[in-house]
Amino acid sequence: MTTTLSPYRADEAGFFGEFGGAALPPFLVEPIAEVAAAYEQASQDPEFQRQLQSLLAKYVGRPSLLYFAENLTNALGGARIYLKREDLNHTGAHKINHCLGEALLAKRMGKKTLIAETGAGQHGVALATAAALVGLKCEIHMGAIDIAKQHPNVVRMELLGAKVVPVEEGGKTLKEAVDSAFGVFASNPEDYFFAIGSVVGPHPYPSMVRDFQSVVGREARAQILEEEGRLPDVLVAAVGGGSNAMGLFDAFLEDESVRIIGVEPAGEGLDGDRHAATMTLGTPGVLHGMRTKVLQDADGEPSAVHSIASGIDYPGVGPQHAHLEQLGRVEYVSVTDEEAVAAFQLLTRQEGIIPALESSHALAEVVKLAPSLPSDAIIIANLSGRGDKDVDFVADRLRGI
Structure with a gap:
């Protein structure tokens, strides 16, 4: 259901500021x-x-756990790292x-x-x-x-x-x-x-x-208040189209003290065309019935994109994300395939949790960020899916196949 009560919501025509709508x-x-x-x-x-x-509750198994990743926290130093365990849902993702x-x-x-x-x-x-x-x-x-x-x-x-x-x-x-x-x-x-x-x-x-996914953020908000007695300092989630990120972010948008970071795929690097960094390098355009930021060529056609993670290999992004960036409420950064695979390995070995390659993009940003924060800071990262689907692909990559 749409509302105009918040600057973060769409109007009755489905526009988040200049983005959204129904171009059909x-x-x-x-x-x-x-x-x-x-x-x-x-x-x-x-x-x-x-x-x-x-x-x-009875089929998916909600609420999903908010897990304190103690080993990862100790390995990185700095902030206390929590993982919202959407990987434990029935079917293995958000x-x-x-x-x-x-x-x-x-x-x-x-x-x-x-x-x-x-x-x-x-x-x-x-x-x-x-x-x-x-x-x-x-x-x-x-x-x-x-x-x-x-x-x-x-x-x-x-x-x-x-x-x-x-x-x-x-x-x-x-x-x-x-x-x-x-x-x-x-x-x-x-x-x-x-x-x-x-x-x-x-x-x-x-x-x-977003409304269907907002259960993720509502749960995380209640869980961190119960566990730590206060809100997190930082939220981190991977962004392709952006559903797992909006699911986590939505419940915290009005909390200006909470820093929110979306992480998109830099692929093989932003200096070439083998990436899917829409928020970083995209421009306003129309794609799949919405006005949003799009990676597009000189003729306005969607560009070919690349990410090691198939679920975020997309030349557009949800219009609410484009709006949140324009408002300055959410920061958007990118990490490479190589950084995502390293984060995949790190979480697997430190916590015995094999993450999806999509989620590994968020984890790669946590790896960069956590050591720079004080030890009483709190990060919540959305572990949007499990990595069963990715293990053979990652193994082949590590073997150089």
């Missing part, structure tokens, strides 16, 4: 407006909220939070099939899981490159009954998967519900997905 071809205006109206009603329906909260919400909404609207894109496969697995739970069909579009990198998640989706559609066009990654899924949805919006996997796309998706 005429044939998609009515189907997307239908989603917006249905979500507005559901967000105010106590029974819908009760059903969602019950599933989050994605299940909004997928359940979207599946319940689709069921409420009488849709037959959930359709979506996926990069790392976590959104696809979560959506296929939610579809199986509520009794809907599921169709997942995935870039051919990502299918090769994330084969275990492809198997999981198919075991759950989803149809996985390989996308061979263009860069064969997340952006092309979104394009492909949108095309199928547009051909039959009566039966399909487009379940966008992040805080991106036309209104109402950036606000809707």
